[in-house]
Amino acid sequence: MRRHCKRALWLVVAMAATAACSAAPRPATTVDAAAPTVPDASAVGSDASVGVLATEVPGTDPTAPSLPPVPGAPAPTLEGSSPAAPAPGAPPAGPAPDGGFRSTLYSGANDTAGITDTTITICAHAALTYGAAFNTGAEDLNVYWTAVNEAGGVHGRRVEVHYENDDYKPDIAVQAATRCKDEHNPFILLGGIGFDQIPAVRTWAENNRVLYIHHTATSHGADSLQHSWTFLPTTERTGEMFGRVAAARFRDSRFGIIKRGSENWEPGVRGFKAVAQSVGIDIRLEREVPQNKGSYIQDIVDLRNAGVDTVFLWVNALEATQFITQAGSQGWKPQFLVFPFNLTSQTLGSAALDPPLVGVSMHNAYTMGDYSGPFAAYADDMRLFEEQYRRYRPSADIGGIGGDLIFLNWSSQKAMHQMLLACGPDCTRNRFVEVMHGYRAQPTSSACTVDFTRPGPGNSHRGGWALSVMETYSGPEGKVSWRNTATCVESL
Amino acid sequence: MDQVLVIGAVNGTIYALFAVSVALVYRGTRTINFAHGEVGTLSLYIAWWLVTDSGLPWIAGAIGAIAGAAAIGVVFERFIVRPLERADRATVAVATVGLLSLLLALQLQLFGASPRSLGGPISGLGVRIAGVYVSWTQVIAFGVVIVVAVAVTRVLRRTDFGLGVLAAAQDADAARLMGVPVRRVSMFVWGAGAALAAVAALLVVPSVGTFAPGYATELYLRGIVAAVIGGLASPLGAIAGGYALATLEYGTRRTFLHSTVPGLEYIVILAVVLVVLVARPTGLLATARTRGAA
Numbered sequence: 001m002r003r004h005c006k007r008a009l010w011l012v013v014a015m016a017a018t019a020a021c022s023a024a025p026r027p028a029t030t031v032d033a034a035a036p037t038v039p040d041a042s043a044v045g046s047d048a049s050v051g052v053l054a055t056e057v058p059g060t061d062p063t064a065p066s067l068p069p070v071p072g073a074p075a076p077t078l079e080g081s082s083p084a085a086p087a088p089g090a091p092p093a094g095p096a097p098d099g100g101f102r103s104t105l106y107s108g109a110n111d112t113a114g115i116t117d118t119t120i121t122i123c124a125h126a127a128l129t130y131g132a133a134f135n136t137g138a139e140d141l142n143v144y145w146t147a148v149n150e151a152g153g154v155h156g157r158r159v160e161v162h163y164e165n166d167d168y169k170p171d172i173a174v175q176a177a178t179r180c181k182d183e184h185n186p187f188i189l190l191g192g193i194g195f196d197q198i199p200a201v202r203t204w205a206e207n208n209r210v211l212y213i214h215h216t217a218t219s220h221g222a223d224s225l226q227h228s229w230t231f232l233p234t235t236e237r238t239g240e241m242f243g244r245v246a247a248a249r250f251r252d253s254r255f256g257i258i259k260r261g262s263e264n265w266e267p268g269v270r271g272f273k274a275v276a277q278s279v280g281i282d283i284r285l286e287r288e289v290p291q292n293k294g295s296y297i298q299d300i301v302d303l304r305n306a307g308v309d310t311v312f313l314w315v316n317a318l319e320a321t322q323f324i325t326q327a328g329s330q331g332w333k334p335q336f337l338v339f340p341f342n343l344t345s346q347t348l349g350s351a352a353l354d355p356p357l358v359g360v361s362m363h364n365a366y367t368m369g370d371y372s373g374p375f376a377a378y379a380d381d382m383r384l385f386e387e388q389y390r391r392y393r394p395s396a397d398i399g400g401i402g403g404d405l406i407f408l409n410w411s412s413q414k415a416m417h418q419m420l421l422a423c424g425p426d427c428t429r430n431r432f433v434e435v436m437h438g439y440r441a442q443p444t445s446s447a448c449t450v451d452f453t454r455p456g457p458g459n460s461h462r463g464g465w466a467l468s469v470m471e472t473y474s475g476p477e478g479k480v481s482w483r484n485t486a487t488c489v490e491s492l
Numbered sequence: 493m494d495q496v497l498v499i500g501a502v503n504g505t506i507y508a509l510f511a512v513s514v515a516l517v518y519r520g521t522r523t524i525n526f527a528h529g530e531v532g533t534l535s536l537y538i539a540w541w542l543v544t545d546s547g548l549p550w551i552a553g554a555i556g557a558i559a560g561a562a563a564i565g566v567v568f569e570r571f572i573v574r575p576l577e578r579a580d581r582a583t584v585a586v587a588t589v590g591l592l593s594l595l596l597a598l599q600l601q602l603f604g605a606s607p608r609s610l611g612g613p614i615s616g617l618g619v620r621i622a623g624v625y626v627s628w629t630q631v632i633a634f635g636v637v638i639v640v641a642v643a644v645t646r647v648l649r650r651t652d653f654g655l656g657v658l659a660a661a662q663d664a665d666a667a668r669l670m671g672v673p674v675r676r677v678s679m680f681v682w683g684a685g686a687a688l689a690a691v692a693a694l695l696v697v698p699s700v701g702t703f704a705p706g707y708a709t710e711l712y713l714r715g716i717v718a719a720v721i722g723g724l725a726s727p728l729g730a731i732a733g734g735y736a737l738a739t740l741e742y743g744t745r746r747t748f749l750h751s752t753v754p755g756l757e758y759i760v761i762l763a764v765v766l767v768v769l770v771a772r773p774t775g776l777l778a779t780a781r782t783r784g785a786a
Contacts, residue, residue, distance in 0.1 A: 261755060290755065292710045294700050295503050298742045301495055301624055302749065318607055318704060325609075325701025330625050331617050347607050347702060401606055 103433035105226060110209060111428045114187030120154060120420065120427075122161045123180035125201060126192030127168035140396040140406055143388050144413035154417065155425040162186070166197050173197035174204045181210055187429065191215055195235060195264040202228045211429050216362060216464075218267045223458035229436055231415070231450050232362045232464035239268030241360045241467045242312060242337055243275025248492040249358070250335060254282050256308035258299060258323060260315050261288040269314055284308050289315065296323045300330050310335040317341045324348055324357075340365065340470040343401040345480040352480045356472045359482065363408035364446055365470050367481040368399035374484040381446035385410050404482065407446070415443040415450075439463065448488035466490050494622035496746055500739030502630050506699060508637045508734030509692035510708075510715025511722065513685050515730035516644050518719070520657045520681030521573075523581040527591035529712030531686045532693030534595050535561040536703050539694060540608050550613050558690045564595075565686025569679045577664065592709070599705040612698035633695035637734075640688065641727040648727075657681060717761070721768050723775025732777050740764060 106113075114121040142161070149158045162184045164176035173194065180189055189205060191198050191214030198217035205212035205227045212228045218235040222228065233241075246255065255276065259269050269286075276283065284306040287299050300323075303311060311327075311334050313320045320338045327333065328351050338344060340359025345352040364378060368386065371379035385407055389398050398406050419439075423432045437460055440451040450463035466488040475481040486492060510529070517525045525531075535557035543553035572587050612629030619626050648654035659667035660674045668674045689708075696711065697703050714737065715730075722733025744757040753759075768776060 285749070288755065290758075292707075294707070294711050295506060297502060297624070297699070298499055298745055301499060302746070305495075305623075318702070321607060322701040326699070329617070329627060329699070329701070343607070347609065 101434055101437040103430040103437070105433055106209065106211070106429040111430050113185050113429065115157070115427060118157055120157045120159050121184055121186045122159065122188050122190060123164065123184045123186035124161060124190035124192055125164050125166040125173050125176035125180060125197070126190075127166055127194065140393055140402075141409050143392045143396070144410050144417070146392050147388050148417055154420045155427070159420075166192065166194065168194055168197065170194075170197050170200035173201050177201045177204050177210070177212075181208060187211070188213055188432070191217075196262055199264055211432065218264050219458060219462065220267055222461070225458070225461065229452075229461045230464060231412075233467055234462065234464075235264070235268045236271040237465070238360060238362065238467060239271030239314070240275050241469070242268075242314075243272040244492045245337065245358060245360055245469055246272070246276045246281055246310070246312070247279040250310050250337075251279055251281060253310035253335065254284050254307050256284055256303040256306065256311045256334075257286040258296075258303075258311060258313050258315060259286065259288055261290060265314060272312060272314070289319070291316075291319075293319070294322070296326050297330065299323075300327050300332060303334075304330070304332050308334060310337070312337045313339075317343045320344055321347050324351065340472075340482045341401075342367075342404045342479075342481050345472045345482055346401045349480055352472045353474065357482075359470045360467050361470060362448070362464055362467055363404075363411070364448075364468050364487060365482040365484050366404040366407035367475040367479070367483065368403055369476045370481075370483070374487060377487060378444075378446035381411060381414070381444055382407070399477075399479070411444060411446040415447055418443055436463070442488075495624055496739060496743050498622045498624045498626065499742045500735060501634065502624070502626060502699070502738075503742065504735030504738035505630060505633045505637055506692075506696050506711060506734075507714045507718045507737050508641075508731040509633060509695060510689075510712045511718035511730035511734045512637060512641050512644065512727045513688035513692060514712075514715050514719040515724060515727045516688060517681060517685035519648060519725045519727070520661050520685070521581070521584070521678065522661050523584045524588070524716065525591075525682075525685060526585065526588045527568075527595055528588075528685065528689045528715075529709035530592050530595040530599070530706070531561050531564055532689040532708040532712070533703060533705060534564065534599055535690035536610055536693050536697055536708075537599060537603050537608070540610050543610065544608070550611065553610075554613070554694050557694060558687050561690035562683040562687040565682040565684070566679055568686075569682035573678065573682060574675065596705050603705075607702035607704045609702050610694075610697050612695070627698060629695060629698045636691065636695060637731055640691070641731045644727045653677070653680075717765060719775070720765060721776060723777045726775060726777055729775050729777030733775065736776075737761065 145159050145161065148154065153159065162180065164179045166173035166176040173191075177189060180186055189201075189210050189212045191201055191212060193215050195217060198214045199221065202212065202214065202217070202222060202225055204210075206225050210227060214228060214230050216232045216235060216238065217230065220236075246253070257269060257272070259265065273283065285303055285308060287302065289296070289299065311323075313323055313336055315323070317339060320336070321344045324336055324338075324344075325348065333354055335355055336357050338357055338359050340357070340361050345357065348357075365374070366382065367375070371382060375382065386398065388410075389396050389406075396406060397403065419432070419435060420427065422435050436452055438453070440449070440453045442449040448464070448466035448468070451465055452460055452463045454462075454465070467490075468484045468488055469486040469492070470482040471485050472480055473483050475483075510532075513528060514524065517523070517528070538560040539550075539553035539557035541553075542548045542556045543550055548556075568588075568591055572591070573584055576584050576587060612627065613632065614628035616628060617625045618628045618631065646654075648658055656667065656672040657677050657680070659670065659672055660677045664674050667677075689712075692715075693703075693708050696708070700707070715734065718733035718737045719730040720733070721736055722731065723729025741757045741761060744760045748756050
């Protein structure tokens with residue numbers, strides 16, 4: 001019995017060690033700028049883009065009190081969305097005097113939380129623990145806001161951003177969100193990358209009546225939520241687009257699927273399979289793997305035995321990189337469909353070109369110094385981005401493995417800036433909600449159109465519909481990077 | 493079946509490399525070093541720095557990595573373990589959790605979390621067995637794990653120093669009275685254990701492809717499971733546990749190839765571990781001698 005107790009004690013200590021290894025929380029970071037998300041090595045595969053928000057419609061005045069719809073687009077609508085629950089004591093929601101949507105979600109001090117005459121406070125929960133995976137620190141992500149603040153801020157207000165580490169775990173993310181609220185009382189709570197964290201924080205935000213704008217997540221269970229918004233396509237839609245790529249380019253292939261075992265990741269695989277199977281694609285083997293599995297030789301051999309020649313890797317960037325490396329060690333070079341990150345392509349080098357990797361993402365590709373071909377459409381943003389980094393953060397490695405993430409983060413900050421400008425000098429949370437509800441535009445050249453006006457349950461809280469399809473190529477200086485083969489498309 | 497055995501051998505070698513170092517430290521100190529995996533990872537960064545960054549040959553990087561790991565083990569013993577000489581062994585185990593956190597922070601601070609690649613001593617696909625390529629590094633690892641286990645077992649059983657290690661682990665005061673240099677023995681065990689972690693990491697990383705902070709800890713935890721199955725106090729048992737674990741893992745997966753039950757192999761492994769703990773707490777291959785040590 002004593003020995004058994006001793007074993008049990010060891011097991012408890014083992015669990016503590018595991019927790020310590022994976023948790024390793026860091027202190028909160030405060031910066032004078034906003035970065036919606038922080039890159040996360042363990043997550044990059046899934047919710048790849050950091051971009052969160054939309055910005056100006058080209059050719060419009062970004063300081064206008066609200067953003068006009070795209071010409072020819074339907075008028076802003078709330079059709080299909082659940083009516084917003086009014087704040088206690090607030091009048092019910094309904095049409096504003098100008099005919100637009102009127103939000104009564106927030107009342108009293110909660111409506112003006114985090115915004116004063118001089119500052120706008122934003123707090124983000126993000127996986128700071130893994131931020132360094134992209135040679136990227138929080139300071140590297142704040143260049144855009146540094147420039148904005150230096151130029152006078154947003155309607156004279158400085159933007160201050162606080163970060164709380166969610167360690168890429170749902171329970172820690174809720175704690176981080178709680179700290180955000182208790183210690184910073186932000187105007188907006190931003191949710192960083194994390195298929196598993198966001199659903200947990202969405203529930204928390206609903207219970208605490210906090211304005212929450214998050215990264216990509218499943219739409220499951222979100223249709224009736226009032227306090228959460230996303231500017232990016234859902235997990236389901238991302239998986240569907242992978243399916244469309246499979247249908248368009250690899251219809252006659254024999255597919256294998258390697259996927260993360262998580263109910264929050266699974267909807268993406270279901271989306272992929274629904275599209276792929278509808279056109280008769282042969283899916284030979286589907287395999288669930290735990291996070292950080294390490295050795296995939298079993299899976300590789302099984303896929304090869306099953307005659308698979310195309311693999312859909314629904315795992316994060318580090319895991320995908322390891323998987324592809326190990327497949328090469330087995331002399332096996334199938335076609336891979338992965339989340340497109342320079343982290344994977346640059347780490348793999350020439351192996352990422354044999355054959356070229358194919359990916360789908362909510363952001364557009366970035367390769368420093370390449371403004372030709374598919375990059376030309378948003379080269380103005382790329383140049384401005386590089387100019388700002390040269391001036392404010394020359395040490396940031398924007399040409400390296402994290403350059404694409406830094407760029408899309410910058411792009412989303414530009415979008416957020418426009419949204420805050422559109423909210424006007426008298427901005428409140430309700431006003432910000434109203435701006436979002438009527439928004440349908442391409443915010444900036446490097447972002448896809450954001451559209452909160454589509455009918456359907458929950459769609460007034462979802463603005464992302466388009467994704468970009470990418471392929472690896474040999475970029476400047478011989479670095480293997482990604483470039484778009486289809487930019488901001490909803491179908492192929 | 494052939495492939496199950498080959499992959500069991502390949503993955504089993506990975507687990508066994510870590511398991512044997514678990515067994516060595518446990519046998520010599522009666523505690524588990526939870527920082528072991530990250531000592532291995534840090535040693536990989538040292539090797540990467542020497543080989544990739546400084547252009548030295550692989551063997552020079554390997555020697556530097558092993559020496560660096562041993563130094564970490566010795567320093568930890570001198571400044572953490574020794575002051576805890578009178579403390580419960582569980583306290584020392586918890587201290588190793590602190591070391592684990594420290595090493596993670598060090599890696600992030602010094603090298604960032606970007607994935608790095610480090611090749612093996614010999615490049616190329618290796619030999620093809622039953623349709624599976626076994627790289628030369630994996631072949632070397634197979635040999636190393638056997639040699640290390642036999643050597644550790646022999647040293648512990650057949651040499652005065654080895655017997656001193658076991659005696660110190662059993663009862664430090666009694667061993668000291670018998671003339672065993674307990675402190676030197678302790679330093680040797682922690683240093684050698686850390687060096688073994690470096691050897692394991694160096695031989696495993698070419699199979700995994702890349703490494704980053706925290707990378708070896710997952711594999712190390714499997715090494716602990718392997719050691720528990722085979723015998724925590726028996727290096728040879730730990731190795732057998734590694735191969736048994738990997739074969740069981742892949743055999744289950746192959747048997748239920750199209751199962752919709754997620755993580756079925758882990759359920760089977762958990763069941764096996766529980767059965768072993770209940771039926772034979774000291775491990776399947778523990779002898780009367782090692783049972784005493786456990």
